[in-house]
Amino acid sequence: MDFTETLKKLVELQATDSGLDELERLKKKFHQEAAALEATVHGLKGRIQEEKKALEDLVKQRKGLEIEAGAMESKISKYLGQQNEVKSNEQFAALKQEIEKSREEKAKAEERVLEFLFKEDEQKARTQKLNQDLAQAEKKTIEGKNDILQKVSDCDKAAQEKKGERQKQLAGLPEDFAQGYEQLRNSGKKIAVAEAREDHTCSGCHMNIPPQILNEVRKGIALQRCTCGRYLYIKD
Numbered sequence: 759m760d761f762t763e764t765l766k767k768l769v770e771l772q773a774t775d776s777g778l779d780e781l782e783r784l785k786k787k788f789h790q791e792a793a794a795l796e797a798t799v800h801g802l803k804g805r806i807q808e809e810k811k812a813l814e815d816l817v818k819q820r821k822g823l824e825i826e827a828g829a830m831e832s833k834i835s836k837y838l839g840q841q842n843e844v845k846s847n848e849q850f851a852a853l854k855q856e857i858e859k860s861r862e863e864k865a866k867a868e869e870r871v872l873e874f875l876f877k878e879d880e881q882k883a884r885t886q887k888l889n890q891d892l893a894q895a896e897k898k899t900i901e902g903k904n905d906i907l908q909k910v911s912d913c914d915k916a917a918q919e920k921k922g923e924r925q926k927q928l929a930g931l932p933e934d935f936a937q938g939y940e941q942l943r944n945s946g947k948k949i950a951v952a953e954a955r956e957d958h959t960c961s962g963c964h965m966n967i968p969p970q971i972l973n974e975v976r977k978g979i980a981l982q983r984c985t986c987g988r989y990l991y992i993k994d
């Protein structure tokens with residue numbers, strides 16, 4: 759086989775493999791997008807749990823204050839009853855003072871109950887907003903994931919075709935070049951057939967191509983490799 763034809767086939771094989779690499783990259787990106795959608799839902803669920811817990815704490819504190827106010831109310835009733843039974847003015851005055859003190863404490867507790875009710879309302883509104891966000895995020899995730907699954911399936915289909923193409927292209931190459939190419943790819947060099955660029959560098963390793971090699975590639979004397987091992991070609 760003429761080496762120019764071999765080189766042409768190598769370039770075509772590289773194009774197929776680069777296409778496969780791109781499909782892999784796209785698939786990875788799609789999976790990351792799906793993971794990001796799920797992470798948003800997961801994050802919102804976590805925040806809702808936290809807000810619910812905060813609401814429970816507020817309710818608990820408010821109920822404690824209500825019990826406190828109730829206890830004050832009982833105390834006041836008790837003192838009022840005792841006032842009717844006391845014998846001395848001093849005792850009456852002492853009870854009166856206790857009643858006033860209890861009323862003040864009761865009023866304070868009731869005021870704080872109102873503060874907590876207000877905070878609970880705010881807390882409920884926050885949770886409600888988060889629930890709406892969650893519903894939206896879940897909808898978006900379902901739609902997004904359906905879309906992503908379709909795209910991934912399209913990628914798989916395209917990759918399947920390219921793999922068939924690649925096998926034919928590889929079989930059409932002289933054995934030693936097919937092996938050389940595969941070795942480069944297997945060693946992690948995604949670009950096994952690199953362009954010798956106008957600035958004298960190799961598109962694979964970005965290093966300067968030795969002048970003699972570059973000269974031969976340009977003149978089309980023989981199939982050449984860069985010092986990095988990649989096959990070199992000149993773009994038309």
Ligand SMILES: [Zn+2]
Binds near residue numbers: 961964984985986988
């Ligand atoms: Zn190179």
